[in-house]
Amino acid sequence: MQFLSYLVRGISLGSVYALIALGYTMVYGIAKMLNFAHGDVIMVGGYVVFFAFCKGNMNPWLAIILAMCACTLLGVTIERIAYRPLRGTPSLAVLITAIGVSYFLQNSAMLLWKSDPKSFTSVVELPSLYLFGGRLQISAETIVTIIVSLVIMFVLIWFVQRTKQGHAMQAVSEDRGAAQLMGINVNGIISLTFAIGSGLAAIAGALLLSSYPTLIPTTGAMPGIKAFVAAVFGGIGSIPGAFLGGILLGIIENLSKAYISTQLSDAIVFLVLIIVLLVRPTGLLGKKQMVKV
Amino acid sequence: MASRKRKMRANTKTKITSFTMVLAFWALIEGIRLSGHLSSKFTGLLIPVCAYIIMAVSLNLVVGFLGELSLGHAAFMSAGAFAGVFFYTTAGATLPQPLALFFSFLIGGTAAGILGFAVGVPVLRLSGDYLAIVTLASGEILKNVLNSMYIGVDSEGLHFSLKDQFSLGLLPDGKMLMKGAMGITGIKKCSSFTLGIFLILLTLFFVLNLMDSRAGRAITAIRDDEIASRSIGINLTRYKLMAFVSGAVFAGFAGVLYAMNYASLVAAKFDYNLSINILVMVVLGGMGNVPGAIIAAVILTVLPELLRGFSQYRMFIYSIVLIVMMLFNQAPAFVARRQRLRLKFRTRKAGQDGEDGKEEI
Numbered sequence: 298m299q300f301l302s303y304l305v306r307g308i309s310l311g312s313v314y315a316l317i318a319l320g321y322t323m324v325y326g327i328a329k330m331l332n333f334a335h336g337d338v339i340m341v342g343g344y345v346v347f348f349a350f351c352k353g354n355m356n357p358w359l360a361i362i363l364a365m366c367a368c369t370l371l372g373v374t375i376e377r378i379a380y381r382p383l384r385g386t387p388s389l390a391v392l393i394t395a396i397g398v399s400y401f402l403q404n405s406a407m408l409l410w411k412s413d414p415k416s417f418t419s420v421v422e423l424p425s426l427y428l429f430g431g432r433l434q435i436s437a438e439t440i441v442t443i444i445v446s447l448v449i450m451f452v453l454i455w456f457v458q459r460t461k462q463g464h465a466m467q468a469v470s471e472d473r474g475a476a477q478l479m480g481i482n483v484n485g486i487i488s489l490t491f492a493i494g495s496g497l498a499a500i501a502g503a504l505l506l507s508s509y510p511t512l513i514p515t516t517g518a519m520p521g522i523k524a525f526v527a528a529v530f531g532g533i534g535s536i537p538g539a540f541l542g543g544i545l546l547g548i549i550e551n552l553s554k555a556y557i558s559t560q561l562s563d564a565i566v567f568l569v570l571i572i573v574l575l576v577r578p579t580g581l582l583g584k585k586q587m588v589k590v
Numbered sequence: 591m592a593s594r595k596r597k598m599r600a601n602t603k604t605k606i607t608s609f610t611m612v613l614a615f616w617a618l619i620e621g622i623r624l625s626g627h628l629s630s631k632f633t634g635l636l637i638p639v640c641a642y643i644i645m646a647v648s649l650n651l652v653v654g655f656l657g658e659l660s661l662g663h664a665a666f667m668s669a670g671a672f673a674g675v676f677f678y679t680t681a682g683a684t685l686p687q688p689l690a691l692f693f694s695f696l697i698g699g700t701a702a703g704i705l706g707f708a709v710g711v712p713v714l715r716l717s718g719d720y721l722a723i724v725t726l727a728s729g730e731i732l733k734n735v736l737n738s739m740y741i742g743v744d745s746e747g748l749h750f751s752l753k754d755q756f757s758l759g760l761l762p763d764g765k766m767l768m769k770g771a772m773g774i775t776g777i778k779k780c781s782s783f784t785l786g787i788f789l790i791l792l793t794l795f796f797v798l799n800l801m802d803s804r805a806g807r808a809i810t811a812i813r814d815d816e817i818a819s820r821s822i823g824i825n826l827t828r829y830k831l832m833a834f835v836s837g838a839v840f841a842g843f844a845g846v847l848y849a850m851n852y853a854s855l856v857a858a859k860f861d862y863n864l865s866i867n868i869l870v871m872v873v874l875g876g877m878g879n880v881p882g883a884i885i886a887a888v889i890l891t892v893l894p895e896l897l898r899g900f901s902q903y904r905m906f907i908y909s910i911v912l913i914v915m916m917l918f919n920q921a922p923a924f925v926a927r928r929q930r931l932r933l934k935f936r937t938r939k940a941g942q943d944g945e946d947g948k949e950e951i
Contacts, residue, residue, distance in 0.1 A: 331719040379913055382921035390920040392659050392722055393873060396866065397912030404906035525723060558752065564734040567727035574720060575712045 298432050303555045304548060309439035309508060311547020312446040316501040317524035318531070318539035319449060320494035326534035327470045327490045330388065333395035334375060335498060336521015337402035342368045342499030343506045343516060344410060347417055357420040364499040372495025373488050381484065399518070406514035417510040420503050442504045449497060450540045457536065462489060470534070519563075523550075526570040532583025541581060601802050607881045608794050612643075615888070616787045631895065639891045640786025641667075641848035644793050646871040646883040648840035651797055653869065654878030655806070656833040657813030659722040661865050662709070662729030663841055666702040668860035670842025671849035672736060674698025675774055678850070680743070680767065691780060695789075695846050702842025705732070706835040714830040729865060736857035741768040773856035781850040789847055790884075793840050798880060800836065809833050810878075863905075870908045873915050 317339060324332045342364040350360035379398050383391050423437035457463035468476040469486045477483050505520060506512055523546065531542025549569055554562040573580065619636065622628045645667060652660045674694040682690035705728075713724040740751040744764030754770070768774050800806045808829045811819040820826055849855045871890050875882030894904050918924050 325719075331722070379917070382917055382923055385922060386920045387657065388719060389653070389657055389659050390916050392719065393869065394913055394916040396661075396869070397909050397916065400866065400905060400909035401913065404909055408902065408906060522723070522726065526727070529720070529723070558738065560738040561734055561752065564731040567731050570727050571712065571724060574716060574724060578716060578720070 298429065302433055303551055305433070305435050305439060307548035307551030308544055309436070309442055309547070310551055311527075311544035312439075312442045313501060313505045313508065313543075314520065314524045314527045314547050315540045315543025316442070316446045316449065316497060316504065317520060318528040318543045319446070319453060319536065320497040320501070321521075321525050321528045322531075322533055322536060322539040323453070323490050323497075324494045325528065327466050328376075328380070328487045329470075330380065330391045331395060331525070332380075332491075332494070333392070333521075334398040334402055335494065336517035336519075336524070337399050337406075338368050338372055338375075338495050338498040338517070339502040339505065339521060340406060340512075340514060340517030341371060341402060342502030343417070343512050344406065345499070346420065346503045346506070347415055347512055350420060351415075351418045357422070361420065361500060361503050364503060365496045368495040368499040368502075369492045372491040372498070376488055376491040381487075399521075403514050403518065410514065412514055415512040417506040417512050419507040419510070421507055436508070438504070438507045442508065445500065445504065446540065446543070449500070450536060453493075453536050462486070466490060523566060526566060529570060529580055530573050532580030535580070535582045538580055538582035601798075604880060605794075605798050605802075608798065608884065609791065611881060611884060612787060612790050612794065616784075619783065632892075635891060635895060636783045637781045637786050637851040638848060639888055640783065640790055641844040641851075642868065642871065642891050643790050643884050643887040644840055644844035644847070645868045646875065646887040647790075647793050647797055647880055648837040648844070649868050650872050650875070650878065650880060650883045651800075651833050651840075652837040653872050654876075654883075655801060655809050655813060656830060658714075658830070658834070659869075660725045660834070660837070661722050661862065661869070662725035662727075663837070663868050664860040664862070664864035665725070665729035665732045666706055666838040666841035667845035667848065667864070668729075668732055668736065668857060669705045670698035670702040670845030671855055671860070672768075672774070672845075672857070673701030674842070674846030675777055675849045675855050676741075676767065678780075679774060679777060687780070691785075691850075694850075695843055698846035699839045699842040702845065703835050703839040706838025707831065710831050710834040710838075711827075714827055714834060726862065726865075729860075729862060733857050733861060736773075737771045739768055740766070740770055742766045771856065771858065773854060775854040777850065777853055777855060779851060779853065781847050786847055789843055793843070794880065796836065796840070805829060805832060867908070870912055874911055876919070 317335065321332065321335055324330065324335065345364035345367045346360050349355040349363050350357055353360075355363070375398055379394050380391060383394060419438055421437045421441045423441070425437055426435040426440060427433070428435065457466055465476070465481045465486050466489075468479065468481055469483055473483055476486075502517070506516070524543065527542040527546040528539045529542070530546055531538030531540070533539075546566060546569065550562050550566050553565040557565065619628070623633075645663060649660065649663045652658055652663075674697055677697045678690055678694040682694055685693065709725060709728045713721045716724075735752070738752050740754060742749045742760045742764050744760050749760060749764070760766075801810070808819070808824045809832070811822075811824060812826060812829055816826065845860075867890070871886040872883050874890065875884070875886035890908075894901065897904075900907075
């Protein structure tokens with residue numbers, strides 16, 4: 298029973314990772330860049346929800362929609378100012394800029410909202426679920442997070458495979474130059490990807506903080522990096538892979554916290570990344586790609 | 591032939607500039623110290639400055655010359671620091687001081703090099719983004735492991751534990767050597783500024799000569815075009831590892847130097863933020879530019895101490911420096927604009943020289 302409760306908690310954490318990893322994998326798959334600032338967009342989304350909902354007593358739905366708008370705007374602006382001018386340069390340049398953006402967001406938050414932790418009230422106002430005669434408690438946040446990330450995954454798969462914009466995304470992902478020749482607005486599609494990814498980050502932020510209610514300017518950094526690990530684990534660029542990787546990583550982290558060591562759980566998560574990259578660099582559901590000259 | 595000559599001159603110029611700069615810095619500081627005007631605040635900064643210079647130059651080898659982003663350079667520093675200090679406080683106590691110091695540096699550098707090799711072998715076959723994230727991950731792993739490592743010694747020998755102090759089962763005569771997050775305490779401080787300068791010169795000698803050799807040219811060729819360099823028979827893994835592991839070894843030296851300047855050593859000091867600080871030094875100095883990295887390391891270590899009142903803006907300014915420098919130096923639009931401006935300036939100057947030359951005389 299105890300194992301089951303650890304497992305459920307792991308799945309709950311994992312679905313938050315999955316939600317963040319979905320945003321990562323979209324951006325990585327289409328813009329071919331590692332957006333280090335993704336985790337910090339989550340943090341900004343968290344602060345918006347905090348001020349709108351926890352402080353301003355706004356309706357939780359409205360607060361999340363507001364945060365989504367703010368994050369979408371932020372994501373698109375970042376892409377326009379910092380990443381787009383560097384398109385076509387070596388990945389090193391873009392990566393360093395992305396780290397700069399991540400630091401910029403963290404330190405702006407530090408200056409604007411100070412570094413004292415803010416305690417977040419859950420946006421989910423439902424009672425917990427009790428199973429096996431009350432011996433297994435599943436919080437409403439857990440259930441909502443799992444459902445939300447599942448729904449978003451299916452919507453994203455539908456969007457990418459069935460809509461015109463989605464087809465354009467696939468084309469840009471496969472060959473940017475050829476897509477441009479076919480009349481696809483490559484910059485527009487990449488902006489759209491950033492908009493979707495950042496909008497998802499706002500939802501992820503609200504749900505992450507509902508389960509783990511301490512909000513500081515570096516809240517997003519660790520989950521962001523772990524979600525990247527999840528995305529690599531599942532196969533970067535693959536939407537179901539990001540979901541699967543997130544869930545598995547959450548379970549691994551929670552079980553190692555419970556049975557091995559609290560302090561070493563992060564180390565174990567990162568060890569998983571290194572092992573995955575050694576054994577199967579394309580991840581669980583990733584496709585093998587050939588590099589051509 | 592002519593271009594080859596010019597290129598050699600450029601390399602020699604870099605060498606002369608770097609060595610002169612470091613020696614001048616040493617002479618300047620020693621001069622101020624002899625005249626008694628060096629404040630205690632700056633005396634305390636001298637060894638960290640040396641350590642950061644070595645870090646920046648060695649990271650430049652990986653980021654600037656190899657063109658791969660390492661986000662775990664602090665981890666190599668940490669590995670070197672812990673290995674070197676651990677040796678120094680245990681076995682080193684029985685040796686004469688200079689020999690103990692020498693072996694501490696040797697062991698620190700070797701430990702960092704082994705870690706670099708262990709991290710490098712699996713990931714250097716992968717693309718750049720993965721390398722960045724794996725170096726970050728290994729830095730976090732090392733920090734977590736060191737943070738929960740307990741080592742004690744008693745008459746039965748060494749005891750290890752990853753849990754807590756009591757699970758070591760030390761005998762009453764035992765002594766704790768490493769106390770988890772508290773790290774190693776009671777280190778005899780034995781770093782000196784002159785030792786730091788010597789290590790900087792050693793690093794410069796190695797790095798600049800490496801870059802001037804066949805191996806160095808192979809490394810920069812890999813940076814410029816991986817596929818092309820493979821097609822002309824350059825062994826990618828070998829040269830990538832060479833740059834990566836040598837960078838790690840020097841980071842290990844820097845770690846020992848840095849750690850021996852303080853009475854206690856904790857793993858939390860060598861975190862992701864430190865890696866980023868070093869990266870900012872490399873980027874500000876200009877990637878692949880060794881004298882630039884040295885100047886940037888000095889400025890970025892001393893300036894925050896002078897501007898204590900702005901300490902909360904420090905990282906904020908660093909982040910802007912990173913973004914602006916990258917856009918300014920790498921974005922095609924900016925580079926083209928800069929080249930146009932330079933061209934315009936040159937032609938105007940040439941025109942002026944031609945027309946107004948006589949009037950000026």
